[in-house]
Amino acid sequence: MSTPARAASGGWHYKEEALTDIDPGARAWIARGANFVTVVSDAPAGTTLTRTDNPDEYMIVTDKVGATVSAGGETLEVAPDSLTIVPPGKSIVTLAGDGEIIRVFSSRAADLAGRATNAEAYADRPVDVAPLDPWPEPVGGYRLRTYALADHVREGTNMRVFRSTNLMLNVMTPRETPRDTSKLTPHSHADFEQGSLAIGGVYIHHLRYPWTPDMATWRADEHVEMASPSVLVIPPTVIHTSRNIGDQPGRLIDVFAPPRMDFSLRGVVANGDEYPMPAG
Known part of the structure; x- marks a missing residue:
């Protein structure tokens, strides 16, 4: 190997100042990689997290707080301790209680990627990371899909x-x-x-x-x-x-x-x- 590996980067969200202009009423912390963006939001019940025209799918992980998710003409009640896949386009996530919710996007969500605490590390795209080439569309097309995490524990x-x-x-x-x-x-x-x-x-x-x-x-x-x-x-x-x-x-x-x-x-x-x- 002739080129040195890059240093790791990231977000120490527990001691960073929150972003308050990402979604009204929510505090958010953002970190990114070359191909992905993570958003941790803390908000009271009833807060809405809106994407007006997200370019591709993203995932939501709920922990102790459930949510109502609307996208692609559907609305799902998402339980705590679940993973949900949201189709491209407009989506609205409404928290059912007070607490944290995690969303993971691809780096095509450029508005979020640009607000990451470690965005400077990606001012130039790293040459060591393979491109974000999408895999085939899901069976039955894009739609909301949710999974109870407890159903997928394996011995x-x-x-x-x-x-x-x-x-x-x-x-x-x-x-x-x-x-x-x-x-x-x-x-x-x-x-x-x-x-x-x-x-x-x-x-x-x-x-x-x-x-x-x-x-x-x-x-x-x-x-x-x-x-x-x-x-x-x-x-x-x-x-x-x-x-x-x-x-x-x-x-x-x-x-x-x-x-x-x-x-x-x-x-x-x-x-x-x-x-x-x-x-x-």
Whole structure:
């Protein structure tokens, strides 16, 4: 490898000033990668989060607060602890209670990407990230789709993976105790970023940057401690693994764009029958 890996970036939302002009009545925190944007909003019941003409699909993760979602001529009542895929175009999300709601967009939502706390890291598109090429349209066309996360717990794994045409989220089951440090999973990705979105507990993200022939470019290992909510965006080729610490359950969502082919081929995608893979 001749080119040094980029440094990780992200949003320490729990200690950042909130944006109050994204949606009236809501406080918002935004972070981005090359191909995705995460928006954490905290608002009272009845607040509406509106997209007037979103260019592609986006995902909503509800935690303790449900919502009413309208888009594409449909309206759905979305329960707490759910994942919802919203079709392109206009959409309105109305919170059913006081609390946080998470939305994940592709970087085609340029107005949101430009407000990210780490937007400066993406002033120029990174050359190490594959393009955001959409996957085939869903079976039956674009429409609202919602999934109760509790219905997708599988024995032997904490993964709950969902994909759309442009995004993939792994909404992991909570870790009730600190992760066993003898069973970590250090790995790297060749040409896509990973967004690690913490929505509960405290995490340490361990990062090891690959060496290049030029020792002057070498970067020391990092052990980045982040409370919730927060997002760490890990560049390609950087070896990484994360562990929760402390007495609060660790709750993490991994974000990818476009969908990961390796996860799709392994058959771990909960809604894979609704979203075809590319031909070949």
